[in-house]
Structure formats: structure tokens, C-alpha cells
């Protein structure tokens with residue numbers, strides 16, 4: 001049994017999350033995600049998941065996490081800031097998404113979630129649950145939204161009014177009842193800056209991104225050749241794309257991360273086309289060791305590079 005009240009545990013968990021370096025922590029009651037069910041079904045039916053077949057797997061668990069964690073009562077959502085600062089590119093410089101200019105976040109996030117889980121276990125030894133970092137069928141953005149971490153922007157990402165959108169999300173789903181946060185209002189209003197700025201028209205309508213057209217998907221996930229219509233508008237992005245986030249007015253609020261693992265590899269931006277061309281698989285792996293770029297793999301990066309080289 002725990003000696004703490006629900007209110008006390010909730011407060012202690014949030015304080016510990018802050019101490020561990022999370023940007024934010026919000027909590028919501030577990031429930032079936034009915035509105036996301038409709039949205040996800042339509043999105044999959046339109047084929048907007050491209051080759052990401054896994055998005056359609058475990059559909060029931062995705063919309064109903066009680067099937068994933070039996071006896072679940074709450075979802076603790078946390079975010080972690082990776083903003084490395086604004087980047088100004090020179091003409092012809094190869095671009096890399098900001099999140100990739102440091103160490104892969106999965107390990108760090110998992111470590112911190114494990115620490116948070118351990119702390120909750122200390123407060124409430126009867127806890128049973130799991131933590132997730134992009135690793136199971138959990139609709140992390142939906143939970144982050146429900147937990148009040150921010151609202152879903154028209155580009156599909158979570159935005160916080162005071163902190164912008166350059167953060168990663170993770171969650172703990174457990175059997176303990178806590179005090180719950182409320183979703184926050186959307187502040188997108190009549191803004192369409194992200195939709196207008198997307199060079200490939202991947203944001204087909206507000207809140208809906210077609211991965212087939214998204215530079216981020218094409219340069220990271222798609223192992224095949226990038227279609228010509230995308231390459232012609234790729235704007236020198238070799239890995240990922242930040243355009244829709246960079247134009248979002250709420251990202252003027254972003255502050256540079258204090259987490260050393262993130263933003264620590266801005267040297268990558270100095271690599272020229274010929275630097276990449278002179279790499280073999282071994283030097284590529286050494287250069288990008290520990291970064292998300294290594295996960296894309298040598299073949300993919302070199303293939304994209306060749307395609308960018310031939311683009312107008």
C-alpha cells in the first residue's frame with residue numbers, strides 16, 4: 001500500500017519528471033481513443049502511411065491501450081526538448097533535421113522513463129505498467145494532447161504555447177490512478193503557414209500529412225528511390241525536414257535544450273557533398289555513430305545524395 005494520496009503522488013511524479021530533465025509531464029485517464037480511431041482508419045485507407053505498414057498493425061491496441069497494458073488506469077506523458085537552436089543554411093548546403101543533430105533519443109528517453117518508473121514504484125509499490133518510446137503501438141501524440149502537453153498543430157505535431165514543438169514524447173501506462181490534466185485549447189486559429197510552406201504539399205488538409213509526399217518520410221523511412229516530384233522540391237534536405245516546424249510562429253518560443261546529447265553534432269552540417277561521397281560504409285558508420293542518421297544507413301543516405309545531386 002502507498003502512504004501517499006492520489007494528489008500527492010501526482011505532484012511528486014511531476015516534480016521528479018522535472019528533476020529528471022523532462023520538459024513537461026501531463027497525465028490522462030486511460031480510455032479508448034474513439035476520435036483517433038476514425039482519423040487513423042481514414043488516414044490508412046487513403047494510403048497516407050506509405051510503406052509504413054506497421055502503422056496499420058495492432059490497430060485495436062493502438063486505439064485501446066488497455067489491450068496493451070491490462071488493468072491500466074493512467075497515461076503519464078512526458079516530453080523532452082531537443083531544440084539545438086535556429087540554423088541558417090548557406091546556398092547548396094545539405095540540410096539535416098534538427099532532431100538528428102545529436103544522439104538518438106530513444107536510449108536517453110528510455111533511461112529517463114525507467115528512472116521515473118522506478119521512482120513511482122518507490123512511491124507506490126503496487127505499480128504495474130510499461131513505458132514506451134516510439135516502440136509499441138501507442139498513439140503518443142494523442143496521449144500528449146489529452147495530457148495537456150500541447151495541441152495538435154495543422155502539421156500534425158504537438159505544439160506547446162510556451163515551448164514550441166521541438167520535443168520528443170514518451171509515456172508510462174500503468175495501473176495507478178492519478179489526478180488528470182485537461183487538454184489545452186488549440187492556438188493554430190486561422191494560421192496556415194505550415195501548410196503553405198510545405199514544398200511538397202504533404203499537408204493535404206489541416207492535421208493530415210500524407211507520408212508519401214513528406215520529405216521526412218522519404219529521406220528516412222523509404223528505402224526505395226525518392227519519387228521525382230519530391231526530389232524536385234526537396235530543398236537540399238538529406239535527412240528529415242523541419243520546414244513546417246520552422247515556420248510555425250509558436251517555435252519562436254523554443255529555447256535551446258540543456259540536454260548535452262541533443263544538438264551536440266552540429267558538425268554534421270559542415271559535411272559537403274564530396275565529404276559524403278568520399279565515405280565508405282565504415283567511415284559513414286564511424287561518423288554518424290549514435291545519431292539517428294546511422295539508423296537510416298549508408299546506402300539510403302548515399303542514394304538520396306545522388307538523387308539530390310541530379311535534381312534541378
Ligand code: SF4
Nearest residue numbers: 198214215241243244
Ligand atoms: S516535414 Fe517537410 S515535407 Fe513533411 S509535412 Fe513538414 S514541411 Fe512538409
Ligand code: SF4
Nearest residue numbers: 153154188191194248
Ligand atoms: S504554422 Fe500555424 S497552422 Fe501550422 S501548426 Fe503552427 S500555428 Fe498551427
